[in-house]
Amino acid sequence: MIQEGKQQLWKDYQKEIADDRYFYVRSCVRQNFFPGSETTFLRIMREELGKDVFEHPCHTTCTGIAYHGDVVPLDTAMTVVARQFAMMTEAGYENLVPSCITSFGLYTEILETWHHFPEVEARVREYLYKATKRDFNIPKNLAHASDVVFKFRKEIAAKGPYRLVNKETGKPLKVVEHIGCHYAKMFPHKGVGGAEYPYVLVGMIEEWGGEVVDYPERRHCCGFGFRQFLVQANRGYSMSCSHKKFESMEPYEPDMILTNCPGCPMFLDRWQYAIGEMEGKTFGKNGQGIPVFTYEEVAGLVLGYNPWDLGLQMHQVDCEPILDKMGIPYDPKDKYRGKHGNEMGIPVQPEILKAL
Amino acid sequence: MGKYYDKLMEDVRFVEGISACINCGTCTAICPAASFYNYDPRSIADTVQTRDDAQIEALLKGEQIWYCGECMSCKTRCPRGNTVGLIICALRSLSQDLGFFVESEKGRQQLAVKRTVGQWILDHGYCLYMEGVGTDMHPEQGPVWDWIQKNWTPLFERMGANYKGDGPGILRKIPEETMEELREIFRVTGGMERYEKIEEFSKKKAGEMGLAFDDTNQCEYFSNVYKYNNHKHECR
Numbered sequence: 152m153i154q155e156g157k158q159q160l161w162k163d164y165q166k167e168i169a170d171d172r173y174f175y176v177r178s179c180v181r182q183n184f185f186p187g188s189e190t191t192f193l194r195i196m197r198e199e200l201g202k203d204v205f206e207h208p209c210h211t212t213c214t215g216i217a218y219h220g221d222v223v224p225l226d227t228a229m230t231v232v233a234r235q236f237a238m239m240t241e242a243g244y245e246n247l248v249p250s251c252i253t254s255f256g257l258y259t260e261i262l263e264t265w266h267h268f269p270e271v272e273a274r275v276r277e278y279l280y281k282a283t284k285r286d287f288n289i290p291k292n293l294a295h296a297s298d299v300v301f302k303f304r305k306e307i308a309a310k311g312p313y314r315l316v317n318k319e320t321g322k323p324l325k326v327v328e329h330i331g332c333h334y335a336k337m338f339p340h341k342g343v344g345g346a347e348y349p350y351v352l353v354g355m356i357e358e359w360g361g362e363v364v365d366y367p368e369r370r371h372c373c374g375f376g377f378r379q380f381l382v383q384a385n386r387g388y389s390m391s392c393s394h395k396k397f398e399s400m401e402p403y404e405p406d407m408i409l410t411n412c413p414g415c416p417m418f419l420d421r422w423q424y425a426i427g428e429m430e431g432k433t434f435g436k437n438g439q440g441i442p443v444f445t446y447e448e449v450a451g452l453v454l455g456y457n458p459w460d461l462g463l464q465m466h467q468v469d470c471e472p473i474l475d476k477m478g479i480p481y482d483p484k485d486k487y488r489g490k491h492g493n494e495m496g497i498p499v500q501p502e503i504l505k506a507l
Numbered sequence: 508m509g510k511y512y513d514k515l516m517e518d519v520r521f522v523e524g525i526s527a528c529i530n531c532g533t534c535t536a537i538c539p540a541a542s543f544y545n546y547d548p549r550s551i552a553d554t555v556q557t558r559d560d561a562q563i564e565a566l567l568k569g570e571q572i573w574y575c576g577e578c579m580s581c582k583t584r585c586p587r588g589n590t591v592g593l594i595i596c597a598l599r600s601l602s603q604d605l606g607f608f609v610e611s612e613k614g615r616q617q618l619a620v621k622r623t624v625g626q627w628i629l630d631h632g633y634c635l636y637m638e639g640v641g642t643d644m645h646p647e648q649g650p651v652w653d654w655i656q657k658n659w660t661p662l663f664e665r666m667g668a669n670y671k672g673d674g675p676g677i678l679r680k681i682p683e684e685t686m687e688e689l690r691e692i693f694r695v696t697g698g699m700e701r702y703e704k705i706e707e708f709s710k711k712k713a714g715e716m717g718l719a720f721d722d723t724n725q726c727e728y729f730s731n732v733y734k735y736n737n738h739k740h741e742c743r
């Protein structure tokens with residue numbers, strides 16, 4: 152790849168990201184699997200950057216997972232999303248920040264649909280009023296939470312004591328990034344860097360000292376596929392997609408995987424365990440897996456947050472190798488303790504995927 | 508025009524999803540589902556643009572339309588700007604509206620999707636509500652998930668959650684007034700009707716198949732649609 156050409160493409164796909172006063176909507180997947188990441192996002196935005204991020208207690212799911220599982224009709228999904236817009240409008244905000252990529256993709260799809268089919272927007276406004284007596288303004292700015300962290304990546308780097316650098320060798324950590332499909336595949340101009348060369352995670356990796364590693368299946372789906380994972384009989388699809396990615400990245404010996412989608416880090420983490428159990432195959436060094444992170448987790452590590460407050464103990468693939476390489480101190484005993492120091496026991500170790 | 512084509516044209520996703528497919532096959536080349544299943548998104552686009560009722564009905568009753576993962580990779584690369592993933596959304600909606608989904612193994616799985624993520628929305632206000640959903644339904648989650656399930660409350664407290672609490676926060680209790688608004692949106696917009704149709708057609712099909720059917724996720728029919736795979740779907 153000619154670097155100059157790549158950089159020109161990135162310039163063509165810059166997007167406007169609001170500077171402050173965000174209306175935050177949570178992710179169903181992340182609240183269950185990566186709760187520490189959402190907590191960390193708010194901590195960084197409010198405590199490190201001094202930004203106004205508002206969360207309305209009455210916002211709900213956008214229905215995105217069930218919409219793409221095809222049990223929720225489009226009109227229903229659009230009206231639920233319109234209600235989120237009403238929450239934002241009533242709270243006096245104009246900049247919407249979803250934590251979820253499926254939500255971001257759905258909001259984008261809906262706003263584009265309304266742009267091209269104004270009669271659909273009118274119908275949804277009638278539905279919402281009939282059901283809730285509410286009205287709404289369309290957000291002035293829609294940015295995914297990873298867009299916002301990307302916007303402030305330099306400030307995070309400036310405040311953070313740690314870098315994505317091996318403290319022993321001084322070399323950058325090798326990072327493969329995986330972008331959620333619904334970030335920009337449908338509407339490339341809505342993502343930083345577009346769909347082919349998204350820059351949203353690359354920008355963070357480079358700014359925080361890491362080296363981005365390209366690999367052939369970089370843009371392949373993680374394999375969520377909605378019904379393909381939700382229904383047990385279909386999970387071979389989901390696993391095979393992740394398997395394809397692992398085989399593709401393995402020769403480049405990445406230190407870690409960085410993601411910006413709710414489901415992707417869970418699948419890329421858990422399927423390494425399942426593939427190990429089924430095939431005896433692991434993709435990291437010494438029988439270990441390749442640690443998988445959310446962008447908030449990595450931002451938190453750069454800023455020196457306690458890894459166990461970030462939720463790294465909720466991963467199946469142990470993350471300690473990255474902590475050791477970055478020179479981040481941690482208390483192994485604290486890993487499985489609650490907020491008040493109470494012991495929670497330890498997970499059973501997998502048979503194949505090696506733990507520390 | 509055919510009656511099914513006319514119905515599909517009422518869905519904006521279908522209108523946006525196809526405009527004179529040139530059969531180049533780029534969508535099939537990029538499609539993750541096509542690399543796993545005996546699936547060819549190019550032929551889906553080609554079939555619907557014939558407008559032929561018999562061919563479209565075969566799609567609506569068949570396995571093919573359920574193979575797509577809706578990742579929308581097809582949109583990125585199509586030289587015509589078509590999106591087979593959106594055509595699939597429209598076909599699946601119509602298949603459920605007409606009750607054709609129960610005629611295929613993969614289509615029958617809609618009951619499992621409805622009774623999990625679909626029902627969690629109406630019960631909790633979230634698409635996923637995973638406390639108590641263990642490695643029996645999700646063995647791939649591994650031993651760490653068993654540990655998380657066992658320590659759900661103290662672990663989520665450490666993660667800064669407001670589990671089942673009032674006010675904002677992670678996995679907060681969605682206020683009852685909000686839940687009622689959500690349910691009313693489902694009533695007004697056809698969401699409830701979709702759920703009822705999935706249940707109604709599934710119950711009828713269970714009778715035809717001789718499988719016990721009730722409103723729990725432990726019944727014979729649910730177990731069948733959730734777990735059964737005849738292994739004729741995948742590429743060999």
